[in-house]
Amino acid sequence: MTKVEAVIQNSKLEAVKNALHEIGVEGMTVAEVRGHGRQKGHTEVYRGREYSVDLIPKTKLEVVLADAMVDKAVQAISGAARTGKIGDGKIFLTRVDDAIRIRNDERGEGAL
Amino acid sequence: MTAASLLISELRSSLAEESARIARGFAATGDGRAAVAQRTSLVEDLLRRLWRECVSSDDAGPRGFALVATGGFGRGWLFPYSDIDLLFLFADHASEETHKDAVQRFSQELWDLKLKLSPASRTLAECDRFDLSNTEFTISLLDCRFLLGDREVYARLHDKVIPKLVARESKPLLQGLAEVTRERHGKFGHTVFHLEPNLKETPGGLRDCNVASWLALISAMSKLGEWPDVSSLRPPVRKQLDAALEFLMAARCFLHFRYGRDDNALSWEAQDEAAARKIGASDSADLTAADWMRIYFGHARATQRAVMQLLEEIPESWSALRRQFQGWKSRPSHPDFSVVDGLIFLQQSSSLKDPEMLLRLFHFMAHHGLKLSATTEHRIEQALPALAVTPPRGAELWLYLQETLLQPHAAEALRAMHSLRLLTLLLPELKPIDSLVVRDYYHRFTVDEHSILAIESLHRLNQSQSEWDKRYAEVLGELEDPELLYLALLLHDTGKGVPGANHVEASLEIAGRCLDRLDVEEGERAVVLFLIENHLEMSAQLRRDIFNPETVAAFAEKVGTPERLKMLCLLTYADIKAVNPEALTPWKAENVWQLYIGAANYLNRSADHRVHGDISNEKLARLNSLAPVTGAKFRNFVEGFPQRYLQVHSAEEVIRHMEMADDVSRDAVQVDLKRGRHWYELSLVTKDRPSLFATLTGVLAAWGMNIVKANAFSNQAGTVVDTLYFTDRFRTLELNLSEWQRFKQSIVAILAGEADLEKMLRDRQRSEKNLRVKVVVETRIDFDDDCSSTSTLLQVIAQDRPRLLHRISSCLSQQRCNIEIALIDTEGQMAIDTFYLTSGGKKLSADIQKNVAKALLDELKSLQLS
Numbered sequence: 005m006t007k008v009e010a011v012i013q014n015s016k017l018e019a020v021k022n023a024l025h026e027i028g029v030e031g032m033t034v035a036e037v038r039g040h041g042r043q044k045g046h047t048e049v050y051r052g053r054e055y056s057v058d059l060i061p062k063t064k065l066e067v068v069l070a071d072a073m074v075d076k077a078v079q080a081i082s083g084a085a086r087t088g089k090i091g092d093g094k095i096f097l098t099r100v101d102d103a104i105r106i107r108n109d110e111r112g113e114g115a116l
Numbered sequence: 117m118t119a120a121s122l123l124i125s126e127l128r129s130s131l132a133e134e135s136a137r138i139a140r141g142f143a144a145t146g147d148g149r150a151a152v153a154q155r156t157s158l159v160e161d162l163l164r165r166l167w168r169e170c171v172s173s174d175d176a177g178p179r180g181f182a183l184v185a186t187g188g189f190g191r192g193w194l195f196p197y198s199d200i201d202l203l204f205l206f207a208d209h210a211s212e213e214t215h216k217d218a219v220q221r222f223s224q225e226l227w228d229l230k231l232k233l234s235p236a237s238r239t240l241a242e243c244d245r246f247d248l249s250n251t252e253f254t255i256s257l258l259d260c261r262f263l264l265g266d267r268e269v270y271a272r273l274h275d276k277v278i279p280k281l282v283a284r285e286s287k288p289l290l291q292g293l294a295e296v297t298r299e300r301h302g303k304f305g306h307t308v309f310h311l312e313p314n315l316k317e318t319p320g321g322l323r324d325c326n327v328a329s330w331l332a333l334i335s336a337m338s339k340l341g342e343w344p345d346v347s348s349l350r351p352p353v354r355k356q357l358d359a360a361l362e363f364l365m366a367a368r369c370f371l372h373f374r375y376g377r378d379d380n381a382l383s384w385e386a387q388d389e390a391a392a393r394k395i396g397a398s399d400s401a402d403l404t405a406a407d408w409m410r411i412y413f414g415h416a417r418a419t420q421r422a423v424m425q426l427l428e429e430i431p432e433s434w435s436a437l438r439r440q441f442q443g444w445k446s447r448p449s450h451p452d453f454s455v456v457d458g459l460i461f462l463q464q465s466s467s468l469k470d471p472e473m474l475l476r477l478f479h480f481m482a483h484h485g486l487k488l489s490a491t492t493e494h495r496i497e498q499a500l501p502a503l504a505v506t507p508p509r510g511a512e513l514w515l516y517l518q519e520t521l522l523q524p525h526a527a528e529a530l531r532a533m534h535s536l537r538l539l540t541l542l543l544p545e546l547k548p549i550d551s552l553v554v555r556d557y558y559h560r561f562t563v564d565e566h567s568i569l570a571i572e573s574l575h576r577l578n579q580s581q582s583e584w585d586k587r588y589a590e591v592l593g594e595l596e597d598p599e600l601l602y603l604a605l606l607l608h609d610t611g612k613g614v615p616g617a618n619h620v621e622a623s624l625e626i627a628g629r630c631l632d633r634l635d636v637e638e639g640e641r642a643v644v645l646f647l648i649e650n651h652l653e654m655s656a657q658l659r660r661d662i663f664n665p666e667t668v669a670a671f672a673e674k675v676g677t678p679e680r681l682k683m684l685c686l687l688t689y690a691d692i693k694a695v696n697p698e699a700l701t702p703w704k705a706e707n708v709w710q711l712y713i714g715a716a717n718y719l720n721r722s723a724d725h726r727v728h729g730d731i732s733n734e735k736l737a738r739l740n741s742l743a744p745v746t747g748a749k750f751r752n753f754v755e756g757f758p759q760r761y762l763q764v765h766s767a768e769e770v771i772r773h774m775e776m777a778d779d780v781s782r783d784a785v786q787v788d789l790k791r792g793r794h795w796y797e798l799s800l801v802t803k804d805r806p807s808l809f810a811t812l813t814g815v816l817a818a819w820g821m822n823i824v825k826a827n828a829f830s831n832q833a834g835t836v837v838d839t840l841y842f843t844d845r846f847r848t849l850e851l852n853l854s855e856w857q858r859f860k861q862s863i864v865a866i867l868a869g870e871a872d873l874e875k876m877l878r879d880r881q882r883s884e885k886n887l888r889v890k891v892v893v894e895t896r897i898d899f900d901d902d903c904s905s906t907s908t909l910l911q912v913i914a915q916d917r918p919r920l921l922h923r924i925s926s927c928l929s930q931q932r933c934n935i936e937i938a939l940i941d942t943e944g945q946m947a948i949d950t951f952y953l954t955s956g957g958k959k960l961s962a963d964i965q966k967n968v969a970k971a972l973l974d975e976l977k978s979l980q981l982s
Contacts, residue, residue, distance in 0.1 A: 014707075015660040036703035049898070050713035060663070061707050091663075 005100040005113060006074045010065045011037065012085040012093040017063045023080035029073065031116075033066040041094065062093065068100050070113045123169055127162055128229055134158045139196070139373050146398050148365030156194040159231070160185075160263065163202075167264045170222040171215065175264050180211035182265035184273070187234070190259035191326075193365070196372035197379075199234040200226070201256060206239045207269050232378070240269065244277045246285040251292035254281065258330055279342045286338030290331065294427050297327050305697065308416040309565030311553050312387075315368050316380040320416025322364045324423045325357055331426040357422055360415035366396035367412065382412070384555050406553055413551035413562065417535055425490045428459060450480055459489040468499035471508040475516035478533055482523035488532055496536050507541055514634035517542075518599035526602065527572030534564065545630040546606070548613020560696035563612045569694035570605045574598075574686060584705040588689050591682050591712075594943055596794055600640055601683045604647035605690060623648050639766045646680060647687055654688040654708060662711045669722070672715035676763040678941075681719065685712040720911070721903030723760040723937050724952050726832075739767045753777060756832025758937055764827055765839075769799075773837050776801040780835070785867045787860045792841070795824055796849065800838045802867065804830050809935050810925035811873060812838060815863050817919040818876035820846045826921070826940035838938075845918075877919070893946045895976050899965045907936050907952035908960040910968070914976055916947040924949060927975045931968045933960065 012020055017034065024032065038059035047056040069077055078095055086092055105115040138158070142151040163183065164175060172178045187201030188194060204219050206212040219237065226233050236253065246254055257278055262270040282289065301319045304310065308320035316322045336344035370390055371380055382390075384405070391408035394400055400411070452473060454461045460481060468474055474496065481488065488496070508516075520529055533539040540547045549563040561569060577589035595601065607630055611622025627648050631641045653674070660667045675681045688708055693700040739750060753774045754762065762770065776786035780802060788799040800812060809828050816823055821842040828838040848855050865871040893915040900909040912924055921940060928935060928951065937952040955964050 013661055014658065018659065036701055038703060038706075048710065048713050048717065050716060055709070055713060057663075057706075057710060061703055061710075 005068055005103060005116065006071055007066065007068045007098040007100050008074060008077055008081070009096040009098070010081045010085065010093065011039065011062050011095075012065065012081070013087070013091060014061060014063045016085040016087075016093075017065070019084040020065060020081050023084035024067070024077060027073070027076045027080050029067055029069065029077055029080075031067065035064045035066075037062050037064045041091075060091070068103060068116060070116065120169060123165065124225060124228060127165060131158070131162060131229060131231075135196070142369055142373060146366055146370075146393065146395055148367070148369040148396070149362060151369045152193045152195055152365060155196060156189065156192045159189070159194055159200060162229070162231075163226075163263060166222055166225050170225060171218045172265070176267060177265065178215065179266050180207035180269060181205070181215050182267065182270040182273075183263040184270060185259075185261040185263050186236070186256040187259055190256070190261045192261070195365075195368050195378070197232075197375075197377050198372075199232045199378070201234045202236070202263075203257075203260065204235065204237040205243070205265075205269055205273060206237070207266070207272075208239055208241070212237065212239060240272055240277055243273055244281055246281060246288065248288055248292060251289060251296065254285070254289060255293060255330055258282075258333055274343075279337055279340075282334055282337045283341050286334055290334055293327065293330060293334070297324070297423065297427065305561070305569075307561060307565050307569075308413060308420050309551065309562035311555065311559060311561065312384060313382050313412075313416070314380050315364060315371060315382055318416070319423075320360075320413075320418075320420035321380075322361075322368060324419045325361050325364065328357055328419070328423050328426055331423070356418040360419045363396035363411065363415045370395045382409075387553070409553045409562075410551045417551075421493075421535060424487070425493075428457075428487055450476075453477065453480055455484075455486055456489075458486055460486050460492055461489050462492055462495060468495055469502060471503055472512075472516070474499065474503070474538070475508065475513070475520075478529045478538075479516060479520045479523065481532065482520045482526045482529035485525035485528065487528075493536060496538065500537060500541065503538075504541055509542075509633050510635040513542060514636055517634065518603070521571070521599050521602035521606075524575050524578075526575060527568050530568050530571065530606075534568070543606075543630055543633070545610055545626045545633075548626075549610055552613055554612050558695050558699060561694070563609050566694045567606050567609055570608075570687075570690040571602050573690045573693040574602070574605075584702065584709070587709060588686060590943065592686055594941075595682060595686075596679060597640065597643070600643045601647065601686060603636075604644045604651070604683075604687060607644070608648045608651045608687070608691065620649060620652065638768070642766070643680065643683070647683055650674070650684055651687055651691060654684060654711060655692070657711055658704070658707045662707060662714065665718075668711065668714040668718050671711065672718040672722070675715060675719075677760075678716055678719050679764075681712065681715055685709075719760075720939060720950050721900060721909055723758050723939060723950075724904045724907055725759045727754050727757050727759055727762060739770060750774065752833070753831065753835070757829055757837075760937070760939075761827075761829040761837065773799065773801055777835050777837075783864075785864045787863050789856060789860055791849075795841045795843050796821070798840045798842065798863075800836070800840075800863070802836055804834045804836045806934075807926070807929040808836060808867070809838060809938055810922060810929045811867060812840070812863065813922040813925055814873050814877060814919075815866050816840060816842055817922045818873060818880050819859060819862070820844075820848065820880060820918075822918065823921050823940060824942045826938060828935060828938035830936070840940075877922075881919075891945045895973065897969050897972055899960070899969070901959060904952060904959075906959070907954050908965065910951045910953055910960075912947070912949045912951075912972065914947050914949075915980070916942050916945050917979065920947055920976075920979065921949065923975050923979055924972065927971050928953065928968065931964065931971055932956075933964070933968060 010020065021032070038061050040058065040060050047054050049055070065081070067077065074097065078097070081095055102111055103113070103115040104111050135155070135158070138151055138154045141154070142148070167175065167183065171181070171183075182205045184190070184203040184205050185201065186203050188198055189201045194200065204215075206215070223233060223235055236256075243257065257273075260270075260274060260278070262274070300317060300323070304314075304318050306319060308318060310318055314321060333344065367382070367390060368380060370393070371382070371386060372378065374386060374389065387405040387409055390396075391403040391405040394403055395408075397403060397408065397411050400407075403411075452463055454463060460477065462468070462477075468477075477488075477492075477496075480486070520526055523529070530539060533542075534546075534550075540550055546564065549567070552563040554563055559566060574592060577585050577592055580586065580589065592598065604627075607627040608623055609619065610626040610630075611617055611619035611624070614622040614626075624645060627645060631644060636644065653671070657667065657671050662668065672681070675684055685708060689700065689705070692704060692708075754770070765773070772788065776788065776799070779786050784802055786801040790797050798816070802808070813823060813826075822845050823840055823842045825841040826839065828836065830836045844850055849859065862871065862876075866873050866876075893913065895915070896911075896913040898911045900911070903909050910928075914920060914924075925935065925938070933951075933953045933955050935951050936954055937950075939950040941948045941950075953960055953968075955961075960968065
């Protein structure tokens with residue numbers, strides 16, 4: 005099993021969710037996050053005061069998948085989240101040892 | 117099998133059979149009171165048999181030891197899965213020691229029967245001790261009831277220990293109970309209006325019914341020194357509480373049987389089933405879940421009101437600090453109301469038959485943050501039927517309502533009006549959302565409470581220490597007509613009461629009717645409807661890329677003016693915040709703020725997009741409907757004005773400017789002066805000429821006027837429309853009507869070169885003292901060459917002071933800069949002036965910008981020193 009973490013633009017969440025649903029990924033965890041890559045932030049001046057945005061609001065989506073699904077999911081996410089501009093985000097993949105469904109203690113891919 | 121195990125086995129099957137019988141009885145009748153009484157009796161019988169087995173073969177023995185029911189069991193209200201509150205009461209420690217093993221065995225057998233026991237062992241002396249950290253135990257004694265054992269020991273507890281204890285400790289006891297209650301209410305946001313309330317713990321729930329009884333009981337017992345008559349609550353309160361109790365008992369029994377455990381959460385699924393089975397409302401016609409919840413909220417509201425009144429009306433229970441505070445709150449005076457211990461009473465002569473008196477009462481409440489006394493509430497309730505025949509409406513109602521909405525405690529006043537059914541009587545448009553549950557996983561409160569909470573969250577901004585709240589509080593402080601924002605919040609979700617409709621569209625329609633009822637003037641009406649129509653717009657934008665200039669530009673264009681943007685931003689903030697306490701995450705607050713400042717900056721930097729026959733149909737239609745003018749004449753007038761001109765001025769104002777422009781051929785300078793709610797508004801229409809804006813601001817400065825805002829625009833034909841909003845620092849115009857004419861003539865004379873502006877300014881300066889600077893604002897001068905294709909944008913931020921605008925605009929004239937557009941604003945002691953400048957018909961070169969910046973800095977420095 006693999007955990008797929010994708011940090012994407014907020015505006016792309018709906019498109020990414022739809023793309024994942026289309027390939028059969030139903031469950032996911034979504035979080036409001038802030039951060040920056042090489043893009044860094046920017047500063048807006050309003051009424052003489054500087055409001056710097058060092059950490060840009062982004063959306064993080066997490067989903068743990070059976071290995072057979074991972075490539076399809078990565079393609080779905082990157083296809084839906086890509087604008088070609090700086091700030092499109094990143095996808096991280098991590099190995100997952102086990103998964104447990106709390107309700108009935110089911111384990112492994114069956115618990116996903 | 118031993119005799120003991122045989123007994124347990126028999127009791128277990130008897131308990132199961134009888135419990136099933138009670139459940140069947142409840143399913144058939146829905147009678148909660150009967151079900152709790154039957155279960156109480158069942159458990160009593162079981163205890164008796166165990167007592168004989170484990171403690172004493174004689175129900176009246178042993179000496180020095182009694183079994184006492186307390187808490188809910190003591191009241192005889194044992195709900196299907198509630199804990200059994202028991203007190204093992206001993207005459208002294210010796211008795212306790214003697215019966216220790218029996219108590220242990222007795223308790224063990226009860227646990228084995230799967231009964232949930234909440235036991236306490238105390239001697240009489242221990243019961244007499246009051247522990248401030250465990251007021252619950254003393255409170256539980258108030259419901260004590262003899263079960264088995266030594267009746268004399270119980271009689272000493274009931275007849276002597278408890279009355280003496282309560283009389284002696286009534287103050288801390290009441291205080292403790294009040295604190296625990298307020299703390300519990302606080303956990304639920306102090307409101308009964310939860311979408312999935314906890315029937316026991318939420319304000320207005322069963323616990324509050326008990327609190328009301330305890331408060332009344334403690335109060336009476338502390339005065340009498342003995343147990344009072346059972347009906348110690350005042351009759352109307354008693355009646356309300358009894359009705360609520362019947363309903364809540366049935367509903368709690370239903371939940372316990374449904375879940376098979378002590379779970380009191382009214383989930384949506386439970387609400388559906390309760391409505392279908394008409395739980396607690398067997399006499400009603402068919403009920404939807406929303407109807408059933410309205411019945412629940414009605415009872416909960418009455419219960420909470422009763423409890424809050426009792427809490428407020430027990431001054432002995434308050435701490436010294438609270439007494440001092442309430443004493444301070446007693447100071448506000450009013451010819452029609454008196455205030456005692458923070459509660460409003462009507463003066464004897466005051467009659468609530470006069471609707472204005474009623475409206476003044478709630479305005480007074482909203483202003484001072486006071487509560488209504490029980491007698492005042494009662495008198496209001498009595499006055500409502502007469503008021504319902506001819507309820508106040510129109511401008512008079514709007515006047516009172518807006519003044520109430522603006523007060524710091526407006527939300528509390530609105531809740532009180534709502535609870536007394538006055539709010540829906542005055543604004544029947546709110547009826548469909550009264551106690552309305554709309555199922556949504558994010559919302560925690562009913563629609564009406566959400567709307568009032570949104571208003572409250574804006575009023576609370578000023579007290580907040582949070583960084584985000586401070587930013588939004590500043591924006592709120594800048595609003596010209598915050599009452600329109602509050603009204604929009606009150607009405608923004610009314611459409612949710614229309615089943616199946618798009619709630620925004622339905623809200624717009626309902627709000628339209630409400631605005632008609634209030635006779636709100638056209639310009640204000642447009643603002644309220646705009647806010648309601650777009651109340652989801654900023655949230656929708658947050659799902660897009662808010663750092664993309666195109667997204668920001670499209671949003672800003674849709675909003676149109678900085679004032680509307682401020683209102684929409686605050687409405688979005690308040691709307692999200694009132695969804696649930698965690699809904700406005702720092703992430704969302706930052707996004708809303710970034711979108712706001714992005715759009716605000718865009719509006720300032722795009723003010724020179726010109727009109728070229730491309731006015732929106734809506735605006736044109738409105739202008740055509742108002743005007744006895746031809747389309748061509750109108751188009752000639754607006755051609756070449758910045759788009760902003762049409763956005764900041766209403767259709768009526770544009771028509772008026774056009775008429776003034778017509779008259780310019782007769783009298784070169786047309787001046788119109790009127791007094792608004794916040795400031796005076798001067799409109800000037802004339803042909804463009806050098807230093808026009810500097811001269812005009814100079815005249816106002818010479819008259820001692822403080823310019824708060826200004827717009828200066830010109831069209832393709834060279835007609836200038838300048839609008840200046842100012843306060844009259846010396847009340848010259850306010851106190852002398854004749855000065856209005858002289859003031860206008862003075863403007864005309866100076867612009868015609870017939871009077872000496874410099875002399876007037878010198879005279880004014882001599883007569884003025886230096887104003888004290890409260891907040892130091894650093895001067896900041898910024899140029900932007902990119903935002904306009906034809907002009908250079910200059911933004912000056914400086915300490916606001918008399919003559920500032922005149923000095924800046926004069927300085928710009930001296931530097932041969934032409935002011936194409938001026939957008940002047942003031943925020944507290946900060947002046948924020950934006951100019952679109954050209955020099956020789958072009959943008960300002962780098963050299964000119966450098967010279968202008970230096971000249972301005974010198975000028976502002978000299979002004980600071982003068």
